[in-house]
Amino acid sequence: MTTTTDATDPTADPFGEGSPLAHAARWTVLGACFHVVSDSAALLALAAQACASLPAHRFGAVAPMFHVELRLGAPRDTVYALPPRVRTQAGAGVLCGVMDAANHVVVSPGQRRALVSVSADMLERHPYHVRYELMEFALYLLAARGQDLVPLHGACFGFGGRGVLVLGPTGAGKSTLALHALLEGLDFVAEDGVFVEPKTMRATGLANYLHVRDDALHWAEGAPHRWLASSPVILRRSGVAKREADLRIGPGRLATAPLDLAAVVMLSDQPASGPARRSLPRDEAVARLHADQPYAAGQPHWQRFVDGAVERGVYRLDRQAHPRDALRALRPLLDADAAVA
Template sequence: MIHPGEFLTRDDPRADPFGERLRPAICMSRQVLGGRFRFESDSIALLELVEAAYGCLPAHRFPGLSPEFHVELRLVPRTAGSALTEPPPVRTQGGKGLLCGVVDACNYVLLVPAQRRGLVVVSEDMLAFPYHVRYELIEFAVFLLASRVLNLVPLHGACIGKDGLGVLLLGASGAGKSTLALHALLAGMQMLAEDSVFVHAESLLATGVANFLHVKSDTLRFVDDPAAREWIEQAPVIRRRSGVVKHEADLRGRAGLAAPAPLRIVAAVFVTDEPGDATRGLLDSIPWEFAAPMLADDQPYGSGQVGWDRFVQKIVRAGVYRLRRGAHPRDAIRALAPLFDCARGAG
C-alpha cells in the first residue's frame, strides 16, 4: 500500500509489480517447426537450454508460411525451502485465447497464440533440472505456439524419412518406436522427430525437432556398428517421469541424420509388441473402417484439434498399417521400405 505523501521511484518494485518494465538483455532467433522464434532473456542459463534444444537444427519452412514468434524467458529468485528430487508435473489450463502450463508459483508458461507470444518463468532452483525445463516448459511454449498458429495437427509419435517422404510411427509408449528410429538411421534414412510430429493436414507435410534420440541400454544389443554403439553409450543419461532411463544421443553432431526439410507423409504405421511370423509377415494394412478409430484412440489430444478430420481422411487414403515385431529391428525397417518405394513410384 502507498501511504499519503509517499512517492515511488522507478526502481521500487511496487512501481512495477508485474515486472513489465524488465527488458531482456539478450535475443536469440531460431527457425523451429516452420516458424521463426525470437527468444529473449537476461539469463544465459535459460538461453543455453534453448540452444541445447534448437541450435543447429535444419530450418524447416512450409510453403507460403513463415510466422514470427516472441518468447520471453524469465529467471526468478530461488524458491524458499525447495529441495525437490523431481519437479511436480505440469498442470494445464486455458481459456479466452490464453494457454497456461503450471509447475508451481515460480515455474509456469503463459501463451497467447493469437499474438504469437509466450512467457516462460523459471526459478533458479529449477535449473538443477535442465531436462524438465527444456521439455516441459520451453518445449511446451514452442510446440503449442507453432501448432496453434500454423494449424498443425500435433501427434505423439516418431517419423522417419527418405528422399523427402516420411512414415509416421505410432503406438503406445514402449512399443519400440525409438528403437526403430535408431535402426532407420543406421540403414541410411533420416529422422524428422522421435516423440512429437506436427502435420499440415491438407498437404500432409510434417515437421518436428530432430535434436535427440532416446535409447534404452538394453536395445544396444541389436546395434552391430561399434561406432554407433559408442556414440550412444557415451551420450548423457536421462530419467523420464515414467521412471524409464535412456541415453539421450544428440543427432546434430552427425551429418545427414536429421531431415533437412518437412517430409510428405506417405503412411502411418502402428508399432506393436505382437511378434510376426513367416505366414503373416511383419506389415499388414489396416482397413479404413478400423484405421480412423485407431488413430483417434492413439491420439487423444491431436484428435480434438483443428484439422484432425482432414488429416484422417488424407492419411487413411495414403495408408495405415500395423507393424509386428521381428527377430531383429532391421527386419522391421526392411518391411517398411516398400512404403517409400510405392509412394515414390506413385509420385
C-alpha cells in the same frame, strides 16, 4: 509538488515488465521462426539446446514469426527429487502449463507469444525438465496452434522427400526403430513429437534428441555405440531411464525439409505371426488412430489428417525379431514407384 519514484521499489513495477531482456536469439524450426528473448544468458543457452543447429523447416515461402520470453526468477529453498508434473489449464485465449508458482508457461496462440518463467533453483537442478516440459511446451503449442498443425506422439523418418509416420503404444519400439532408421541413413524428422500439416500431409519435428533405453545400445556398433553410451541419462515421467543422445553430433542425416507422408504405420507390441505389414481397412484405421492419439483427435484439423492418412495408407506392423527387419518391411512404402501391398 514534485515526486520521485524509486526504481527499486517493487510497487513501481509489480509485474516486472521493466526488467531488461538483454539476451536474444532466433531459430527457424517446426515450420516457423521463433524470436526468443531472455533476462538470463543461461536460460537462452538452455533454449539453444532445443532449437540451435537444426534444419530450417518451412511449410511456405515465408515462415510465420512467434515470440517467446524466458524469465528467470530468484532461487528458492524448495528441493524436488523430481519436479511436479505440469498441470494444464486454458481460458481467455491463453494456454497454461504449471509446475508450481515459480515455474510455468503461458501461451497466447492468438498473439503468437509465450512466456516461460523459471526459478534459478529449477534451472540449476532440473534443466532437462525445464527444457522439455516448459520451453518445448511453448514451442510446440505456438507452432501447432499458429499453423493449424496436428500434433502427434510418434516418430518420423524417410528419404527422397517421402516419410513414414510411426505411431504406437509406449514400449512398442518406436525409439528403437527410429534409431535404426538413423543408423541406416534415412532422413530423420523426429522420434517423440511429430507435427503434420493436414492439407499437404507434410511432417516436421524437433530433431534435437533421440531417447533410447540402455537395452537398445547393443543394436549399435563402433562410433554410433560410443555416441549413445556417452550420452547423459535422463529420467522420464514414466520412471524409465533413457539415454538422451544429441542428434546434431551423432551419425545419420536430419531431414532438411518437412517430409511428405507416404504412409502411417501403427506399431504393434505383438510378435509377428504372419505378414510383417498389413494394410488396415478404413474403419479399423480410423479407430486405431483415434485410440492412439487422444489429444490430437480433439484438435480442429484431426478429421482432415485422418482422411489424408487413410488416403495414403495406414498399416499395422507387428514386432519383428530385429529392428532391421521392421525397416525392411517399411522401405517399400517410401518407394514412389513400388507397388505397396
